[in-house]
Amino acid sequence: MTRTPRPTRVLAAVGSVLVLGLSACSAPLPQAQPDPVPAVAPAATTVSQTQTLLGDVGEVLTTADTALDAAQLTPRVEGPALAVRTAEYVRATATAGAKLPTALPTDEQALIVPQTDTWPRTQLVVTKQPDDLQAPRILVMQQTAPREPYRLWGWGRMGAGIQMPATAAAETGSPALAPDATGLLMTPTEALQQYADVLANGDASTFAASFEPDTFRTSIEAARAATASGVQAAGSATETYTPDAAPVVSLGTVDGGAIVVGQLTTVSTVTLTVAGGTIPIADPFYAALTGKQSAGSNFVRTFTDVLVMYVPPADSGAKVQLLAAEHAVTGATAE
Numbered sequence: 001m002t003r004t005p006r007p008t009r010v011l012a013a014v015g016s017v018l019v020l021g022l023s024a025c026s027a028p029l030p031q032a033q034p035d036p037v038p039a040v041a042p043a044a045t046t047v048s049q050t051q052t053l054l055g056d057v058g059e060v061l062t063t064a065d066t067a068l069d070a071a072q073l074t075p076r077v078e079g080p081a082l083a084v085r086t087a088e089y090v091r092a093t094a095t096a097g098a099k100l101p102t103a104l105p106t107d108e109q110a111l112i113v114p115q116t117d118t119w120p121r122t123q124l125v126v127t128k129q130p131d132d133l134q135a136p137r138i139l140v141m142q143q144t145a146p147r148e149p150y151r152l153w154g155w156g157r158m159g160a161g162i163q164m165p166a167t168a169a170a171e172t173g174s175p176a177l178a179p180d181a182t183g184l185l186m187t188p189t190e191a192l193q194q195y196a197d198v199l200a201n202g203d204a205s206t207f208a209a210s211f212e213p214d215t216f217r218t219s220i221e222a223a224r225a226a227t228a229s230g231v232q233a234a235g236s237a238t239e240t241y242t243p244d245a246a247p248v249v250s251l252g253t254v255d256g257g258a259i260v261v262g263q264l265t266t267v268s269t270v271t272l273t274v275a276g277g278t279i280p281i282a283d284p285f286y287a288a289l290t291g292k293q294s295a296g297s298n299f300v301r302t303f304t305d306v307l308v309m310y311v312p313p314a315d316s317g318a319k320v321q322l323l324a325a326e327h328a329v330t331g332a333t334a335e
Contacts, residue, residue, distance in 0.1 A: 043113045043173030044121040044143075045150075050111055050170070053141065053150045054125065058106035061085075061152075065101055068092055078142070079248075080154040080263055080304045084328040087289075094288040102326075103130035104137060104155060110164065112251055112259065115173035120144045122153065122249035124259065124308070126164060135160065138308050138324040140248065140261055153248060154263070154306040156324030159215055164323065165310050166254040175252040184258055184311045185210065188250040191311050191320055192243040192262040199241045199264075214322040220266075227268065235272045235279070241305075242267075256313040259323070266303035266327070272296070279334070286332050295334035302331040 045053070057076045064072035070086040077085060088101040110126035125139040135158045142153040168174045179189045186194060194207035199220055202208065211217075228237040247262040270279060272295075279295040281287050286301070306326045312318035 041115040041117045041173070043171060044116050044123060045113055047111065047170050050113065050123065050125070050141075051108070054106040054108060054139075056149070057139075057141070057152050061104060061106070064089075076149065076151050078151045078153055080306050080326075081140075081152045083304050083330040084154075084326065087328065087330045090288050091285040094284040099285070102155075102328075103132050103134065104139070104152075105130050106139070109136065111170040112167050113170045113173045114176040114249070114251055115168075116176050119146060121150075122261070123150075124249075124251070124261070126158075135324075140306070140308075142248070154261075154326070156306050156308045156326045158324045159322060162321075162323050165257060165259065167251065167259070168254065177250040177252055177258050179246040179250065181250060181258065183256065183314055185314050185316070185318070185320060186311060188247045188258060188260040188262075188311065189245075191260050191309060192247060192264070192307065195307065195309065195320070195322070196241040196243045196264055199266075200239070210319055212319045212321045214325075216322055216325040216327065220327065224268075227270065231270055234274045234277050235270055237268070237270050239266060239268045241265075250311075253310070255316070257316070257318075258311045259308065260311055261306070261308050264305035264307060266305055268301045268303070269298060270295075270300075271298045281334060285329070286334075289329075289332040290334040292334040297335040299335075300333045301329055303327055304330040 060073060060076040064070065064085070068089040070082070070089055073082055073085055085101060091099050092101060105127045107128045108125045109128050112124040114121060114123060120142055122140060122142045125141060127137045127139060129136050137155045137157060139152060140154045141150045143150045177188065180187045195211060198205045198208050198211055199217060202221060224237070224239050231237050242265045244263045247260050250258045250260045252258055272279060279299045281290060281293055281295065281299065287293055307322065308324040310321045310323055312320070
């Protein structure tokens with residue numbers, strides 16, 4: 001006789017019931033609960049994180065400054081700051097140390113940190129006064145991507161008697177504004193463009209009435225006049241001021257205004273108009289940059305400018321104020 005494998009079928013059925021029963025009685029799997037989305041983006045860094053990165057930047061600057069070696073700057077310095085510091089090393093070498101690089105303290109007296117969860121992230125550091133008793137600096141620190149370190153992008157010297165506008169605490173962060181942000185006397189991009197026009201045309205500029213007088217503008221005008229006077233009948237002197245397409249950062253202030261940071265490129269050209277003449281290049285810094293002692297046609301200097309300005313709210317009745325600036329030669333040619 002052949003036996004039917006009935007027990008096997010019964011066991012299989014019982015097993016199925018047990019599995020179903022266990023499934024029905026088991027507790028539901030826990031579900032991940034995401035953190036609630038904050039009403040505003042958090043501050044990009046904590047105060048302690050900023051102090052740590054400032055220490056790192058300070059160490060790199062000290063090492064590179066001692067060696068006058070621009071290659072040692074790149075881990076923590078970029079943009080206008082790298083261009084200016086590199087040129088300052090050329091100047092220090094050409095003058096046998098008579099003209100040292102700009103003093104850049106990295107001890108903060110105020111931090112202006114953006115509220116943001118995107119990159120690039122840019123924050124401002126108002127430093128303590130340098131040992132040489134010059135004006136405090138405003139350092140511009142930028143992180144271009146999540147895995148990149150913060151680097152020194154640029155700096156500006158604060159004007160005499162300047163008071164910084166009130167901003168949110170560093171623990172909270174200040175709102176980051178778009179280049180075309182409205183509600184201000186002018187957009188951040190317009191602020192750079194219009195100030196460049198004021199530098200070029202002075203009180204004759206259409207925009208002059210929107211800006212407070214400042215010592216940076218006065219010094220630019222005085223240097224330009226001195227260059228023109230030095231050339232006199234033997235040649236001509238011209239200068240152009242070209243802003244970048246947009247600010248590197250614009251951060252909201254407590255009163256609804258903005259602190260706007262941007263870059264200009266100034267090109268100063270001296271052209272001979274008398275045949276047979278020469279332009280002597282006596283300054284060892286310019287001689288090092290051009291590789292020449294004189295020019296027979298033209299002498300061109302390129303300046304890198306960093307501007308930090310306050311743009312007030314549209315309905316405040318206030319004017320745009322330059323808070324800090326740096327104007328440094330970063331290149332020269334002689335033909």
